[in-house]
Amino acid sequence: MTDIAQLLETAGLTGRGGAGFSTAIKLRAAKENGAELIVNACDGEVGAIKDAWIVAHHLHELIEGAGLVADGRRPRIRYAAHRGSRTAQVLEKAGLPVLEVPHRYVSSEETALISLALGGLAKPLTKRAPFVFGGRDSHGRRVPPTVVLNAETVWRISQISHLGPEWFRSYGTTAEPGPRLVAVGGYVARPGVYEGSAGVALTDILDAAGGLPPDARHVGVGGLGGVLLTAAQARTTIWDSPGMKSHGGALGPGIVTVWNPAECPIEIAAGLISYGAGESAGQCGPCMFGLPALAADWADLARNPTGSGRDRLALRLGHLERRGACAHPDGVARFATSALRTLAPEFAAHANHTCQKGRTQHAQYA
Known part of the structure; x- marks a missing residue:
């Protein structure tokens, strides 16, 4: 029988959910520890729709890929999808066990899914152990060995098994x-x-x-x-x-x-940062207090681009990175830092009332 982990190592497959970790290493650890599998099909990031596309168009290959991860074992396999979504409906209709995830930004984070699977809240665990080996979470609960793989990653496993590492590396x-x-x-x-x-x-x-x-x-x-x-x-x-x-x-x-050029980009960024601030899991200071303060600082700078708000905003950003219980504040800070740099020419136009006007909601740009 072909060693699927060796095929994936030869192919060089890495996670398609954003982290980019070696899938072969994850699979070997999953096999050695009898890990359960959660296939993450949540499309949790703003603008993400590819997981839904895979479930709609390549469900058979997705299921096959999950079976290859199991590799002859009989671990529990669950498919994570947002509650009431079209993705969840398709998975349920196919008779697959669905882990229903709340519609919150951080709910589809890897350890949040593990917490939810254990019967807890869909919030990132502050103890970020490699749970593919099992252990105990930040609340002292025993965590069975569990591996979380993005839906696209699992689909690619099926493709590589049929088409080979050389096809993948082409x-x-x-x-x-x-x-x-x-x-x-x-x-x-x-x-x-x-x-x-x-x-x-x-x-x-x-x-x-x-x-x-x-x-x-x-x-x-x-x-x-x-x-x-x-x-x-x-x-x-x-x-x-x-x-x-x-x-x-x-x-x-x-x-x-x-981004729509008919809308003020500073307002679009403000909407995204404000949305991120409202999606806190409420578990740490950088999220609970830092992100709302960041959103307020951005709004103040938009109202008065010629004041000291830029320095205050930059200082705030420096206090957010690598200090949260999960990577959520890091991500919002990364976006805000980038937007602050990229939109520097726009702030002058904003102050002079010469920019395009229009307050928008983040969902319009998802």
Whole structure:
């Protein structure tokens, strides 16, 4: 019998949920420890829709991939999806065990799903042990060995088993091989899910959705935990880790959103930051107090761009990173830092009342 973990190691598959960890290492640990499996199909990031697309169009391969992770064992397999979503309905209709997840931003985080599976709240665990080995959580509860894999990761496992590592490595780069799904949304002609790969131009991904409109001014990459680029930067950026790192970002969960140029970008950013502040799990100071203060600082700076608000905002951002119980405040801080830098020319126009007006909700750009 083919060793699926060896195939994945040869292929170089890494997690497609954003973290980019080696899938082969996870699978070996899961097998050695008899780990249960949670397939994360929540589309938890702002602008994410690819998990729903996989469930709608490749459910059979998804189920097969989950079986390959089990590798002849009989671990418990559950499929995580937001309660009442179309994804949950499709999974339930197929007779699959569904872990129903609340509609909260942090609810689909890896340890939040583990907590929910244990009968607790869907909140990230403050003790961030590698639970594929089992152990006890921050509340002292015993955690059985559990591995969480993104739906696209599980689908790619099925593909590699049929098409081989060489097929997989024919896409992407040596360091970041394989095809990757990208959700392209916002101000484009054909929003949807498209196949991309590391190393292609960001404009190639946008071309699949009708291209970057000539009047577009800003492009978000990675959702609320990502970064904001100018249209000029987007036209010259390579979509891989080095290319995104040069802008302070990463490949992340595969999300590209073109912002509507008819709307004030400072207001769009304010809406996203405010949304992030409202999605706190309420477990640590950086989230409970830091993010609302960040949102207030951003709003103050938008009202008075010529004051000392920029320095205060920058100081606030420095107090958020790497201090939270989970990565949520880090992600919002990363986005706010990027937006503050990218929108520097916009603040002057905002102060002079010459920018495009219009307060928007984050969901319009998801």
